[in-house]
Amino acid sequence: MKKGCPYGTHRVIEPKNTLPQPAVKIDNTMEIYDNEILIDVQTLNIDSASFTQIKEEAKGKEEKIKEIMKNIVETRGKHQNPVTGSGGMLIGTVKEIGPALEGKVDLKVGDKIATLVSLSLTPLKIDEILAVRKDIDQVDIKGEAILFESGIYAVLPEDLPENLALSVLDVAGAPAQAAKLVKPGDNVLVIGGAGKSGMLCLYEARKRVGVNGKVICLGYSEESLERAKSADLADVYIKADATNAVEVLEKVKEATNGEMTDITINCVNVPNTEMPSILATKDDGLIYFFSMATNFTKAALGAEGVGKDTTMIMGNGYTKGHAEIALQIMRESKELRKIYEELYA
Amino acid sequence: MKKGCPYGTHRVIEPKNTLPQPAVKIDNTMEIYDNEILIDVQTLNIDSASFTQIKEEAKGKEEKIKEIMKNIVETRGKHQNPVTGSGGMLIGTVKEIGPALEGKVDLKVGDKIATLVSLSLTPLKIDEILAVRKDIDQVDIKGEAILFESGIYAVLPEDLPENLALSVLDVAGAPAQAAKLVKPGDNVLVIGGAGKSGMLCLYEARKRVGVNGKVICLGYSEESLERAKSADLADVYIKADATNAVEVLEKVKEATNGEMTDITINCVNVPNTEMPSILATKDDGLIYFFSMATNFTKAALGAEGVGKDTTMIMGNGYTKGHAEIALQIMRESKELRKIYEELYA
Numbered sequence: 001m002k003k004g005c006p007y008g009t010h011r012v013i014e015p016k017n018t019l020p021q022p023a024v025k026i027d028n029t030m031e032i033y034d035n036e037i038l039i040d041v042q043t044l045n046i047d048s049a050s051f052t053q054i055k056e057e058a059k060g061k062e063e064k065i066k067e068i069m070k071n072i073v074e075t076r077g078k079h080q081n082p083v084t085g086s087g088g089m090l091i092g093t094v095k096e097i098g099p100a101l102e103g104k105v106d107l108k109v110g111d112k113i114a115t116l117v118s119l120s121l122t123p124l125k126i127d128e129i130l131a132v133r134k135d136i137d138q139v140d141i142k143g144e145a146i147l148f149e150s151g152i153y154a155v156l157p158e159d160l161p162e163n164l165a166l167s168v169l170d171v172a173g174a175p176a177q178a179a180k181l182v183k184p185g186d187n188v189l190v191i192g193g194a195g196k197s198g199m200l201c202l203y204e205a206r207k208r209v210g211v212n213g214k215v216i217c218l219g220y221s222e223e224s225l226e227r228a229k230s231a232d233l234a235d236v237y238i239k240a241d242a243t244n245a246v247e248v249l250e251k252v253k254e255a256t257n258g259e260m261t262d263i264t265i266n267c268v269n270v271p272n273t274e275m276p277s278i279l280a281t282k283d284d285g286l287i288y289f290f291s292m293a294t295n296f297t298k299a300a301l302g303a304e305g306v307g308k309d310t311t312m313i314m315g316n317g318y319t320k321g322h323a324e325i326a327l328q329i330m331r332e333s334k335e336l337r338k339i340y341e342e343l344y345a
Numbered sequence: 346m347k348k349g350c351p352y353g354t355h356r357v358i359e360p361k362n363t364l365p366q367p368a369v370k371i372d373n374t375m376e377i378y379d380n381e382i383l384i385d386v387q388t389l390n391i392d393s394a395s396f397t398q399i400k401e402e403a404k405g406k407e408e409k410i411k412e413i414m415k416n417i418v419e420t421r422g423k424h425q426n427p428v429t430g431s432g433g434m435l436i437g438t439v440k441e442i443g444p445a446l447e448g449k450v451d452l453k454v455g456d457k458i459a460t461l462v463s464l465s466l467t468p469l470k471i472d473e474i475l476a477v478r479k480d481i482d483q484v485d486i487k488g489e490a491i492l493f494e495s496g497i498y499a500v501l502p503e504d505l506p507e508n509l510a511l512s513v514l515d516v517a518g519a520p521a522q523a524a525k526l527v528k529p530g531d532n533v534l535v536i537g538g539a540g541k542s543g544m545l546c547l548y549e550a551r552k553r554v555g556v557n558g559k560v561i562c563l564g565y566s567e568e569s570l571e572r573a574k575s576a577d578l579a580d581v582y583i584k585a586d587a588t589n590a591v592e593v594l595e596k597v598k599e600a601t602n603g604e605m606t607d608i609t610i611n612c613v614n615v616p617n618t619e620m621p622s623i624l625a626t627k628d629d630g631l632i633y634f635f636s637m638a639t640n641f642t643k644a645a646l647g648a649e650g651v652g653k654d655t656t657m658i659m660g661n662g663y664t665k666g667h668a669e670i671a672l673q674i675m676r677e678s679k680e681l682r683k684i685y686e687e688l689y690a
Binding site for chain 1: 495
C-alpha cells in the first residue's frame with residue numbers, strides 16, 4: 001500500500017506542487033493510500049452558491065443538473081464547481097480505513113459520518129445520481145470518496161435527526177471558539193447574535209461569563225431578536241445596524257456602563273462591520289471575526305487608525321472538539337433546538 | 346472649550362455618523378477641542394500610492410502637485426487622496442495640548458513628533474507648500490494639524506537621524522508584536538524575513554527564543570538573504586517562493602526536524618502566502634499575518650481545509666510601546682542600523 005501525504009498532495013495531478021484544493025485535477029482512483037479513509041457516499045450537500053449556478057446553467061432541468069455534476073467530477077476528480085470554485089460536504093459510511101491511521105482516528109468501518117472538509121478538495125467518484133433535492137441543495141448518489149489524514153469529519157449522532165445535525169455542524173467552529181475564549185466576568189458581544197452561528201455563540205458565552213459577566217446580542221431585525229429572547233440567550237439585546245460604527249459604539253457603551261467588551265464575536269455576513277467591532281471592544285480586548293465578509297485591511301488599518309491594541313483573530317472553522325460542542329447544544333437547550341428545527345433543519 | 350470624542354467624530358461634517366477616516370469631509374478649524382493636540386506641521390510624508398497618483402496627474406510638474414495637494418485639503422479637511430483613499434503621516438512640533446489630556450500623554454509643548462495615524466483621518470490646514478521632494482514622497486509645508494485623543498504618535502528621538510527614525514517607525518508594529526508573542530524555546534519562522542519589517546521581527550525573535558529555540562528567515566532572493574546573514578539575524582536561512590505551499594512545507598519541515606513552527610510571522614507583501622504559512626505552523630501554533638496582501642477567506646477556509654487548529658491573528662500596526670521597541674533596535678544593532686541607513690533612510 002502506498003504512503004500518502006497528510007494533506008493529500010500525493011493525489012494532485014495538475015498543476016504539480018499545489019494542494020488538492022487549488023489543484024485543477026486530482027486523482028480519484030478509489031484505492032486508498034495508507035493514511036486515507038474510503039467512504040461509501042450517500043448524499044452530497046452542494047455549496048449553495050455552487051448549486052444555484054448549476055441549477056441556472058441547467059435551466060432547472062434535473063437530467064441536465066445530473067449531467068453537469070457528473071461532468072465536473074469526471075473532469076476534476078472532485079466536485080469543485082469551476083465557476084464558483086466552491087464545493088460542499090458529504091454524508092456517507094466508512095468503508096475502509098488505512099492502516100497508518102490505526103489508533104489515530106475514533107472511527108470504525110460502518111460508522112456514518114459527515115465530512116467537514118470541502119468537496120472542493122475531496123477525491124470523489126459518482127457511479128449514479130439517485131435523487132436531486134433541488135430545494136435543499138442535496139443530491140443522493142451511489143459513489144465513493146476519499147478523506148485525507150488532515151480531513152475533518154463528525155460521526156453523525158444517533159439521537160439527533162440527520163438534517164438538524166448537519167445544520168449545526170455547518171457552523172460548529174463558532175460556538176467552539178466562543179467556548180474556548182470566554183472567561184468568567186467577561187463582557188461578551190455577539191454581532192449577528194440572532195443568526196445561525198451567533199445564537200450558538202451566545203449560548204456558549206452565557207454558560208461561561210457567570211454572574212459578573214454580561215452577554216450582549218446585537219441584531220438587525222426585531223423579529224430575530226425576539227427569537228433569541230425566547231431562548232433567553234443574552235443579558236442585553238441591542239437592535240442596531242452592525243455597519244454603523246457610531247451607533248454600535250454608543251449602544252454598547254450604554255449596555256456596558258462605559259466598560260466596553262472583553263470579547264466581541266463577529267458572526268454577521270455583511271461587509272463593513274470591522275470598525276464597529278473594533279470600537280465596541282476594550283483596548284486590550286479580543287475580537288473574533290467569524291464573518292466571511294471580513295476585510296483584512298479594513299480591520300488592520302482600522303485598529304491602527306484609532307490606536308487600539310486589540311487582538312483580532314481570523315475565524316477558523318475548525319477547532320478540536322468543535323462538532324461535539326455544537327451537537328451538545330442541541331441536546332442541552334430545548335429552546336434552541338426548536339428554533340433550529342424550524343429555521344434550518 | 347468644547348468636549349471632543351476620542352475618535353474625532355465631533356469633526357465629521359459628512360456623511361454624518363461616520364468616523365473621520367471614511368468621512369468625505371471633516372472640520373479642519375485649527376481651534377482645539379478639550380482632548381485634542383494642535384501640531385505645527387513641518388513635513389508631510391505622503392503615502393507612496395497616493396503620491397505616485399498625484400505626480401502622474403500633475404505630469405511631474407511641481408506647481409501642479411502643490412495645487413492638487415492644496416485642493417485635496419481644502420475640499421476634505423484632510424490629505425486623503427480621493428483616488429487611492431490613502432493618506433500618509435506627518436512630522437511637526439506640539440503647539441497646544443487640550444486640558445482633558447493632562448496626565449494622559451507624555452508630551453509637552455515644543456516636542457517634535459511623528460504622527461503614526463494616517464493623514465486620511467487627520468484634520469489639516471496648509472498655509473503654504475515650501476518644498477516638494479518628489480523622490481522620497483515628502484513635502485515641507487507651513488500649516489497646522491490636529492491629533493485626536495485616540496491618535497498615536499512617537500516623539501522623535503534626538504540620538505537618531507530623522508529619516509532613519511521615520512523608516513523604522515513606519516513598520517514599528519511588527520517587531521513589537523514579535524516581542525510580545527515569542528517565548529523561549531519557540532521555533533519562529535519569519536516569511537519575508539529579509540524585508541523591511543521582517544528583519545526587525547527576526548531581531549526581536551532571536552533575543553527571545555534562547556538556546557532551545559530556532560529562528561528561521563525565509564526569503565525570495567539570494568541577495569536579501571545574504572544581507573540578513575550579514576547581520577546574523579537567524580539560525581536558519583531558507584530560500585523559497587513564499588506562495589509555494591509544498592516547497593515551504595518541505596523546507597520548514599527539514600529546518601525544524603519535522604517539528605514545524607510555534608509562531609509564523611508573515612511579513613511578505615505578495616498574495617497567496619496564506620496556505621504556506623498555515624502548513625509551516627504546528628497544529629496548536631500561532632500565525633501572525635502582518636502582510637497587507639492577506640486574504641481573510643483564503644486564510645480561514647485554508648486552515649479548515651487542512652484541519653488545522655492554528656490561531657491566526659490579523660496584524661495590528663499598533664501595540665503599546667511599539668515605537669520605542671522599534672527605535673531601540675537601531676541603537677542596539679550596528680549591523681541592522683547600517684542596512685536600514687543604506688536601504689531606507
